[in-house]
Amino acid sequence: MSTTTVEKAAPARPDGGGTTVKRPVRRRGELSLPARLTSHGVLTVASLIALFPVAWLVFLSLGPDKDDYLHPGRIWGKMTLDNYAFVLEHTAFFHWLKSSLIVSLGTTVIGVLVAATTGYAVSRMRFPGYKKFMWVLLVTQMFPVAVLMVPMYQLLSELQLIDTYLGLILVYCTTAVPYCAWLMKGYFDTIPFEIDEAGRVDGLTPFGTFARLILPLAKPGLAVAAFYSFITAFGEVAFATTFMLDDEKYTLAVGLQSFISEHDAQRNLMAATAVLIAIPVSGFFYLVQKNLVTGLTAGGTKG
């Protein structure tokens, strides 16, 4: 990427001959024409690259035969929504959707409820063991799936929780809980401490301060944490693939894989399912996208 894109200074052009006025003056932050064209050019190309794979998937989902992806030209002539109708009527799509929603929402609710007070405590209080605790929270987030998968598999089979929603929710909480605590700490940090102090002066206990003053202010932060846990659980592949055995309990991430087996690859149906999954999730994503990184950058930008 070029580095010429930082706002260009208005260069003093040496062409201003005798005539004094009327030369358009570029203000700070306005770009010269070539710079503007370059920017638009690069951004357009980048947008196309970002857009194309998704658009291509949508396009392929309209082709009725499973080998149409090899001959995209033929799809133009016979576009149809049959794939969608078939997926909705004859596959376990709604079962998968139900599983995904149960597991993701369960994880989200537990994650946010459990982590909220902790996020507040680590944002406002310094207690012995604080650093160690933060370190544990950080380390837990970087667990590779391989670390907990084997022991979780063994423990859950002993508890007969393999192939149950509860088992998967428990597994997802291992990452969702510390992650939510981190995110919420970031958000609580942005709420002025004076509010707490005012509450304390007026006689609230620390818990009262949290519940009555801070929590209502922190709703956007809670929403972001909830959204993140939801998305993470929704898109998780490894545990869901291994722990869910019954094809009616598959989450969408597993169900989508089941279209391609060794014997048969129903790519047209797969594309249609992929689009059906993508539309609501992306729609939701766009609704909250403005707030997504505040949790990350809010703490950081204050230096």
Next chain:
Amino acid sequence: MTVAIDRATGKSRGDRAPRPGPVTRLRRSFAKHWYAYAMIAPVVVVLGVIVLYPLAYGFYLTLTDADSLNSARTIGVNKIEATYKFVGLDNYAEILWGETAYDRFWSHFIWTIVWTAACVTLHYGIGLGLALLLNQKLRGRTLYRLILILPWAVPTFVTVFGWRFMLADTGIINSGLGSLGLPTPPWLEDPFWQRFAAIMVNTWCGVPFMMVSLLGGLQSIDSTLYEAAEMDGANAWQRFRNVTLPGLRSVSSTVVLLGIIWTFNQFAIIFLLFGTTAPDAQILVTWAYYLGFGQQPREFAESAAYGMLLLAILVVFTSFYRRWLNRNEQQLAI
């Protein structure tokens, strides 16, 4: 009454009274901090039960020769007891310097490092470039921004399949390259191109996060700094070098760390792109999964040992990273 917020009052560690005895200290500390402990208790309990206990159990498993043939299991109505035995550190020794250690561990290790470095560099470089472009006064930049975060908005497990269709032997990418008279690499079959494709797809998926975070960082840089730099006659490059980059340091160090951890642990992309057909393109995480769950018999102990090694690598790396940041007087935002 104790003060709830000892952070705001900015008490430093130095001006404390001499330390009393341990019991008194414990009691006082508890009296002062009990509400903090009460507030973190839920997380401590949950993590203890669902993270630490499995972790300890997993570590115990790595010291045994457990696989799917000798673990406790139920077949029909018969319950078979576990028969695996304790083997000490043999698993680790076997992985790190056994006979097939290079093929089984070190080759994947090297590829994982290359993969992480390449992906994070590309994520950060492209993300920063796009963020800088979007941070200008430009018509339609909101639209660009919305389009550019699309790869983040659509779940990875969906887009990877889109890429699989495109990268297939006669998919759109190869048809396109072919009609331009360019070579058409076997993306999903040849080891080199598999790796290339994996990096490409992951870059595509990961850039938006970097872009949005860095854009947030850019927008929080005080614009008067740019004015001052301009007054002092700094050119565009100097302003980038001396205002923009330092302004982004804190955000950068955080997102780079996150990027490294996520990429190192990236499971979905490689797993969904190749399944178990590409032994050479497996990074350590997917390889550990393959050992434990992708083959028969399932090598539980070995897979868990890989997991422990991975975790150790990450923890060591993060410690050094933090120490390095501290030495440069930076802090992580997370």
